[in-house]
Every structure is written in structure tokens, then in C-alpha cells.
Amino acid sequence: MDQLTDVLTAISHPSRRAIIEQLAAGPARFTDIAKPFDTALNAVTKHLKLLERAGLIERKKQGREVLISFQGEPLRHVAGWVHEYERFWNERLDQFEQYFKDKKGKKVKKKR
Amino acid sequence: MTTKTIEVKLERMIPAPPAEVYDAWLNPKIPGNPWNAADKFVLDPKVDGLFYWSLKGTSHYGRFTEMARPVRIEHTWVSPNTLGEESTVTVTFQKQGGDTLMTLVHSGLPDNDRGRGHEKGWNYFLGIFTEQFGNS
Numbered sequence: 001m002d003q004l005t006d007v008l009t010a011i012s013h014p015s016r017r018a019i020i021e022q023l024a025a026g027p028a029r030f031t032d033i034a035k036p037f038d039t040a041l042n043a044v045t046k047h048l049k050l051l052e053r054a055g056l057i058e059r060k061k062q063g064r065e066v067l068i069s070f071q072g073e074p075l076r077h078v079a080g081w082v083h084e085y086e087r088f089w090n091e092r093l094d095q096f097e098q099y100f101k102d103k104k105g106k107k108v109k110k111k112r
Numbered sequence: 113m114t115t116k117t118i119e120v121k122l123e124r125m126i127p128a129p130p131a132e133v134y135d136a137w138l139n140p141k142i143p144g145n146p147w148n149a150a151d152k153f154v155l156d157p158k159v160d161g162l163f164y165w166s167l168k169g170t171s172h173y174g175r176f177t178e179m180a181r182p183v184r185i186e187h188t189w190v191s192p193n194t195l196g197e198e199s200t201v202t203v204t205f206q207k208q209g210g211d212t213l214m215t216l217v218h219s220g221l222p223d224n225d226r227g228r229g230h231e232k233g234w235n236y237f238l239g240i241f242t243e244q245f246g247n248s
Contacts, residue, residue, distance in 0.1 A: 084193050089216055090122060092149065094144070095144035096126070096142070098144070100128050100133070
């Protein structure tokens with residue numbers, strides 16, 4: 001998968017967005033991140049793995065602790081991609097392409 | 113103040129020869145081109161010809177700057193989403209066997225990531241992705 005897909009997957013889940021919001025306020029330890037969640041610790045681990053794969057978090061060793069911090073750059077790429085006109089032209093071109101596909105389909109049927 | 117701009121580039125393979133695709137792009141009766149979606153439109157597809165179209169109360173204006181049938185159409189594009197500035201839409205039609213590789217580039221778009229347009233874009237895409245990956 002490309003990074004854009006990884007980032008969109010990462011921010012598609014409310015729990016992961018909550019983690020991003022929490023980390024945007026400053027780095028935190030795993031136990032601090034897991035505290036607000038009423039789920040098993042391995043579910044939090046899974047969420048963090050997806051965020052890490054998307055490049056949205058970074059783990060850094062500080063003494064005996066591991067601090068997890070938020071990295072905002074991948075979100076900027078998404079914002080640049082999801083422009084109003086990207087959506088608009090995609091919809092237009094999908095319809096345009098479909099028109100010709102339907103037309104070609106009808107021609108093939110007639111020939112038979 | 114200089115506004116940072118971005119570019120949107122999209123490609124489609126259309127199963128028809130370039131001349132047919134070129135003509136269809138300027139024919140308001142064909143689904144998919146901008147004029148077909150309009151509630152109201154004016155279209156004069158020649159160099160220095162103007163167009164206007166509105167959709168749900170949002171007006172778009174432009175001027176054709178290049179018309180090279182069947183390979184290239186270029187026109188300006190002004191709307192509230194471009195903050196009143198002229199952006200540029202270039203559509204090229206490249207023969208690929210019996211098909212046409214159509215490339216649309218919309219450049220000079222303001223990178224207004226706090227703008228209303230972006231918000232809509234975000235909601236749209238995130239809505240889809242939430243449905244698709246919401247349970248992952």
C-alpha cells in the first residue's frame with residue numbers, strides 16, 4: 001500500500017483519531033495513551049502500529065522510557081490531495097468514461 | 113500576498129478515438145463534462161470564447177486559451193474555490209491504439225486547506241474510508 005492509503009486508513013478509526021489528538025498536545029508513554037481506552041492493551045498496540053506505518057507517530061527512547069510523539073507531515077500530504085477539485089474532476093471523469101464504456105458496450109451488442 | 117498553489121492531475125483511458133472524445137468533452141449533452149452538470153450554462157468553445165456555468169448556486173467562469181482539436185484544450189477557471197483568481201485547466205487527448213488517454217490538469221489552485229472546499233473534500237473521502245476501514 002502507498003503512504004496515502006496508509007494515512008487514510010490510520011485516520012479512519014475514531015480511536016486512532018483520539019490518539020492523534022492526544023499526542024498533538026505532546027509526546028506520551030504507551031500507558032498514558034492506553035489509559036482513556038476501555039479496550040484491551042493489544043487493541044491499542046494495533047492502533048499504534050497502524051499510526052506508525054502511516055508515519056503519523058514516532059517512538060523515541062528516553063532513558064528507560066519510550067516516548068511516542070505525533071508527526072504531522074503525512075496529514076499535510078492528505079490535505080493537498082483531497083482538494084475540492086480532485087473530488088469534482090474525479091466524479092466528472094468517471095461519468096465521462098462510463099458514457100463511452102456504455103456506448104461501446106451497446107455497439108458490441110448490435111454487432112452480435 | 114502570494115497564495116501557495118497546488119495542482120490536480122487525473123488520467124482516464126477512454127474507449128474511443130481522440131476526435132470523438134475531444135468533441136464529447138465540449139458537448140453539454142454528454143455526461144461527465146463540466147457543462148453537463150450545470151443548472152445553467154453559457155459555452156462558446158473557441159479561443160478567447162467564454163464559458164459560464166452554475167451548480168447549486170456556485171458560479172464558474174473561464175476563457176478558452178487553446179483549442180487544438182483533437183489533442184488539447186486549455187482554458188482558465190475562476191470560482192469561489194479559486195478565491196477569485198484565474199486557475200488553468202488543461203485537457204489533453206493522446207491516441208493509444210483505438211483508445212484515448214485523457215489527462216486533465218487543474219493548476220494554480222489555491223492551497224486553501226482551511227477553506228470550505230477542503231472541508232467538503234475531507235468529509236467526502238473520510239466518509240468513504242470510514243465505511244471501508246471503520247472496523248479495522
